[in-house]
Amino acid sequence: MKDVAARAGVSVSTVSYVLSGDRPISGPTRSKILAAMDELQFRPNAVARALASKRSRVIALALSPHSRGLGLAELDFVRSAADAARSLDHHLVLLTEGMDSEADLAHLRGQGLVDGVVLMEVRLGDPRVDQLRRLGLAFSLIGNPGEGEAPFVDIDFDRTLGPVVDQLEGLGHRRAVFVNQGAGAHAAGYGPVVRAQRAFEDHARRVGWDFRTVFCEAHPRAGAELCRGLMEGTGRPTALVVMNDQALGGILQALAGLGLGLPEDVSVVSVLTSALEASRAVPALSSADLPSPQLARLAVENLVATLSSGPAPGTVLLPCPFNLRESTSRPKENP
Amino acid sequence: MKDVAARAGVSVSTVSYVLSGDRPISGPTRSKILAAMDELQFRPNAVARALASKRSRVIALALSPHSRGLGLAELDFVRSAADAARSLDHHLVLLTEGMDSEADLAHLRGQGLVDGVVLMEVRLGDPRVDQLRRLGLAFSLIGNPGEGEAPFVDIDFDRTLGPVVDQLEGLGHRRAVFVNQGAGAHAAGYGPVVRAQRAFEDHARRVGWDFRTVFCEAHPRAGAELCRGLMEGTGRPTALVVMNDQALGGILQALAGLGLGLPEDVSVVSVLTSALEASRAVPALSSADLPSPQLARLAVENLVATLSSGPAPGTVLLPCPFNLRESTSRPKENP
DNA sequence: CTGAAAGCGCTTACAG
DNA sequence: CTGAAAGCGCTTACAG
Numbered sequence: 001m002k003d004v005a006a007r008a009g010v011s012v013s014t015v016s017y018v019l020s021g022d023r024p025i026s027g028p029t030r031s032k033i034l035a036a037m038d039e040l041q042f043r044p045n046a047v048a049r050a051l052a053s054k055r056s057r058v059i060a061l062a063l064s065p066h067s068r069g070l071g072l073a074e075l076d077f078v079r080s081a082a083d084a085a086r087s088l089d090h091h092l093v094l095l096t097e098g099m100d101s102e103a104d105l106a107h108l109r110g111q112g113l114v115d116g117v118v119l120m121e122v123r124l125g126d127p128r129v130d131q132l133r134r135l136g137l138a139f140s141l142i143g144n145p146g147e148g149e150a151p152f153v154d155i156d157f158d159r160t161l162g163p164v165v166d167q168l169e170g171l172g173h174r175r176a177v178f179v180n181q182g183a184g185a186h187a188a189g190y191g192p193v194v195r196a197q198r199a200f201e202d203h204a205r206r207v208g209w210d211f212r213t214v215f216c217e218a219h220p221r222a223g224a225e226l227c228r229g230l231m232e233g234t235g236r237p238t239a240l241v242v243m244n245d246q247a248l249g250g251i252l253q254a255l256a257g258l259g260l261g262l263p264e265d266v267s268v269v270s271v272l273t274s275a276l277e278a279s280r281a282v283p284a285l286s287s288a289d290l291p292s293p294q295l296a297r298l299a300v301e302n303l304v305a306t307l308s309s310g311p312a313p314g315t316v317l318l319p320c321p322f323n324l325r326e327s328t329s330r331p332k333e334n335p
Numbered sequence: 336m337k338d339v340a341a342r343a344g345v346s347v348s349t350v351s352y353v354l355s356g357d358r359p360i361s362g363p364t365r366s367k368i369l370a371a372m373d374e375l376q377f378r379p380n381a382v383a384r385a386l387a388s389k390r391s392r393v394i395a396l397a398l399s400p401h402s403r404g405l406g407l408a409e410l411d412f413v414r415s416a417a418d419a420a421r422s423l424d425h426h427l428v429l430l431t432e433g434m435d436s437e438a439d440l441a442h443l444r445g446q447g448l449v450d451g452v453v454l455m456e457v458r459l460g461d462p463r464v465d466q467l468r469r470l471g472l473a474f475s476l477i478g479n480p481g482e483g484e485a486p487f488v489d490i491d492f493d494r495t496l497g498p499v500v501d502q503l504e505g506l507g508h509r510r511a512v513f514v515n516q517g518a519g520a521h522a523a524g525y526g527p528v529v530r531a532q533r534a535f536e537d538h539a540r541r542v543g544w545d546f547r548t549v550f551c552e553a554h555p556r557a558g559a560e561l562c563r564g565l566m567e568g569t570g571r572p573t574a575l576v577v578m579n580d581q582a583l584g585g586i587l588q589a590l591a592g593l594g595l596g597l598p599e600d601v602s603v604v605s606v607l608t609s610a611l612e613a614s615r616a617v618p619a620l621s622s623a624d625l626p627s628p629q630l631a632r633l634a635v636e637n638l639v640a641t642l643s644s645g646p647a648p649g650t651v652l653l654p655c656p657f658n659l660r661e662s663t664s665r666p667k668e669n670p
Numbered sequence: 671c672t673g674a675a676a677g678c679g680c681t682t683a684c685a686g
Numbered sequence: 687c688t689g690a691a692a693g694c695g696c697t698t699a700c701a702g
Contacts, residue, residue: 001696010673011672012673012674012695012696012697013674013675014672015696016696016697017697017698019696020697020698022697022698023672025671025672026671026672029671029672043441043442044445044446044695044696045386045447045695045696046447046448047382047385047386047391047448047694047695047696048386048447048694048695048696048697049695050382050678051380051386051678051679051680051694051695051696052677052678052695053678053697054697056382058393058428071407072410075407075413078410078429079398079429079431082398082429082430082431083431083432086431086432086433091428092428092429093426093427093429094428095417096418096421097418097421098421106376110376110378110379110380111378111379111380111381112380112382112383112679113381113382113393113426220615220616220617249615249616249617252617253618280555280581280584281584282555282559282587283588284555336679345688345689346688346689346690347679347681347689348681348682348690349688351680351681352688355682357681357682358687360687361687361688364687364688379679379680380678382679382680383679383680383681383694384679384680384681385694386679386680386681386693386694386696387679387680387681387682387694388694389681389694
């Protein structure tokens with residue numbers, strides 16, 4: 001930078017100001033500087049900038065503590081967050097742990113390497129939120145902490161389940177079961193399990209369905225067992241709405257084992273899966289796909305906006321777009 | 336740090352030296368300093384350290400350019416690399432793009448934020464390797480660039496396919512097909528497709544199998560079609576060794592469609608899948624699981640060793656450990 | 671519209 | 687074994 005200044009015949013501060021744009025610079029001066037910069041192949045040193053400005057332009061993504069089996073969607077989150085950070089002129093570091101104790105966070109903050117953090121899979125009353133606030137470290141949330149204050153991005157379950165129910169209703173289904181996640185997740189204040197269920201039930205009621213909700217542990221075997229139970233006897237459901245990726249394989253397997261064809265005998269819609277996984281299944285699953293890239297991007301934008309006190313997207317609820325694939329069809333006349 | 340020095344009654348350089356351990360410090364002095372440090376809750380500022388020492392202790396992980404469908408294994412890579420970095424007192428940033436042009440890399444280097452980069456899914460003659468070398472940016476490789484010089488970590492296909500073949504042989508299988516990836520991947524110099532095939536064939540020959548290898552595009556439909564072809568007529572294989580995650584679902588579906596039970600009628604072993612995906616399938620797949628955490632950790636250790644000129648693991652070839660699950664059994668007498 | 675200078679919080683030769 | 691001081695490459699009041 002000193003070299004650039006010398007070559008352009010100006011002071012280093014002037015060079016710095018053309019870079020930041022924080023001060024009006026005359027046309028000729030600016031051109032001289034710009035010319036000098038690329039003759040010298042000048043690259044501003046981010047570390048020096050960080051030290052002087054106290055902004056590293058590095059943000060952290062705190063990965064899910066005990067990954068709730070987001071599966072490939074989590075990879076989408078990570079990639080998209082990195083992309084978003086990059087397009088906002090930031091870098092993204094990964095935090096795999098050390099978000100639990102206040103000491104770890106203080107350490108993170110003390111290092112000065114990270115300007116703020118994006119929290120994934122925030123739960124109701126998530127302790128991390130309070131800790132970050134106490135430390136004065138900027139943050140942004142994916143998931144609703146249930147406090148009302150901090151802006152967050154999350155799924156809009158009402159607008160997610162509405163289209164799912166409408167779609168099945170339109171095909172002629174009248175009897176459906178919502179396969180939720182385990183009761184444990186429910187108890188842990190994991191928001192989606194209660195909100196999704198409420199949304200499903202509201203919509204099922206709206207269209208006058210004969211429906212019910214069941215919880216299912218996150219395991220193929222649990223899914224298979226559950227599925228057999230659901231399908232025995234008369235009056236079995238013609239449609240399954242499943243928000244449980246880990247159990248899904250077992251459900252599909254059990255269906256096949258019972259000689260029930262997909263989608264001829266039973267329609268299945270998966271909720272909150274990654275689009276890639278849903279389309280990789282055979283037959284490809286009709287599903288309400290988790291918009292992980294969008295969520296990640298919004299969360300990063302929120303954080304960067306906080307840091308530069310720019311305009312933020314704020315709290316945003318996104319529906320999971322419904323994608324019609326091969327696992328849904330009209331029910332048979334008399335199931 | 337100034338405060339710590341003042342409180343301990345020493346110079347800042349002494350404080351710095353107790354931190355780095357680069358200089359012998361007397362017992363009493365050290366204790367005074369240590370005491371002062373935690374009374375003041377001192378946290379060394381990583382950015383200042385980086386600027387002064389020209390080592391940021393940040394390394395980058397370059398994600399697969401057009402993710403070859405590593406699936407969940409890629410997430411394992413990312414997590415494990417971050418963990419490894421952390422345990423070696425480094426941070427991991429994610430590079431999602433900008434590894435292609437030399438200008439991007441020069442930019443990365445110029446910023447001074449990143450000490451080195453870990454490259455995933457390195458191909459034979461990977462251009463990124465040369466570019467990094469030209470720029471003098473430290474790097475570490477996952478995958479064999481085929482130049483012999485740079486150390487890298489990769490899969491040992493011989494020791495991966497050996498146990499797979501032995502296992503099937505032990506069960507009594509004599510006729511097997513190796514379902515490789517697409518011919519395109521082969522042509523692109525993607526090492527695993529040629530090395531895995533050679534290893535499979537060597538071992539199949541060793542045990543005197545009646546075997547063949549087929550290529551298959553990375554899509555369930557392609558897998559299903561291929562599978563139907565393989566299974567028609569007499570003398571069909573009793574075992575399938577599949578190194579093609581994307582086609583796998585189609586293969587399993589086609590088997591079911593043909594009324595062939597897994598594993599009663601056909602045994603299937605998946606190679607290079609993530610352990611999580613293999614065990615989530617129904618039935619759970621016997622597989623040679625990609626040791627992504629180990630590979631990631633070794634690669635990070637190699638890089639950090641380069642940076643601190645410490646002892647490096649060097650070039651390491653790891654077998655994919657075979658895990659017996661539910662998709663393999665003895666073949667029927669007369670298939 | 672531009673400059674001179676202090677300072678961000680460390681590291682590391684140079685001296686003793 | 688310890689200190690004084692220059693310097694890493696920028697930013698940003700303070701002055702003009």
